[in-house]
Amino acid sequence: MKALVCRAFGPIENLRVEEIPAPVPGPGQLLIDVQAASINFPDALMVQGLYQIKPAVPFTPGAELAGIVAAVGENVDAFRPGDRVIASPGTGAFAESCLADATRTVPLPAGMDFELGASFLLAYGTSLHALRTIGRVQAGETLLVLGAAGGVGIAAVEIAKALGARVIAAASSVEKLALARRAGADETIDYTQEGWRRQVEALTAGRGVDVVYDPVGGPYSESAIRATAWRGRYLVVGFAAGEIPKLPLNLVLLKERVVLGVFWGEAMHRDPVQCRTDMRQLGDWFAAGKLHPPVTDRVPLSGAAAAIARLAGRRAMGKLVVLPGILA
DSSP: OEEEEBOSSSOGGGOEEEEOOOOOOOTTEEEEEEEEEEOOHHHHHHHTTOSSOOOOSSBOOOOOEEEEEEEEOTTOOSOOTTOEEEEOOSSOOSBSEEEEEGGGEEEOOTTOOHHHHHTTHHHHHHHHIIIIIISOOOTTOEEEEESTTBHHHHHHHHHHHHTTOEEEEEESSHHHHHHHHHTTOSEEEETTSTTHHHHHHHHTTTSOEEEEEESOOGGGHHHHHHTEEEEEEEEEOOOTTSOOOOOOHHHHHHTTOEEEEOOHHHHHHHOHHHHHHHHHHHHHHHHTTOOOOOEEEEEEGGGHHHHHHHHHTTOOOBEEEEETTOOO
């Protein structure tokens, strides 16, 4: 089968499409014929050796896919060949076939095509876990979303609206802010402009926001935490800006703010029951028309490396989808 292969940690441009043996499912695993796989920021970090998880090389990147079950291993009762599924295998999705643990696989929601399915599990699973389980966002509260035009950012905007929150979306261009507004953001702010925190304060009558959802990090984090209200919650989701910020802890003390880490992948492993509950909720919201995974570009396997580099350089919006069935 054909797959995108990383033979050594290093520049994204070194990734190549190669012919490799098709995998065989072991106990508890599924073999899935990949119909679509989406690109996520950890994919870019992983191939460069910058992610907290470092797979053995060579490996095929790709943490999220939608496809059709081709075969099942021992001790798998919930799935059978022919089932349409979405899965989070961790690696391996940028290929014609991929192994996934049955515990990290769910049925493709009714009415959802493969491209949307490949864009759904990680972004929306992460955002619901962050906002409801960790951040405990309540109806009527105000949420500030950084990186609001990215995959998890758009998911956070839509889920927050489904939870009844008011959303202030922050991003870096007119086009990105327009995408966030289409997703339901109530207000938008260009956080590359000097003094953007004052805009947040003005939009909250000087009080500040109840919750910050931050998948970006870097130079934006300190201003964002300063823009939180008394006992505001700050959700650490990721570091798309490429820099892990060092927050002055006096800012936490002065308003009894709470800093909360979000690691959905580990939470899914530790509490699969909650994960399944979350996925049912997300499926219901999708069926009700409240969630719209923002697929903005589709590329063949041969274009996957360039698309990963584009996402890493923050030159993309929404979700970029790899279609392994298209080879050129």
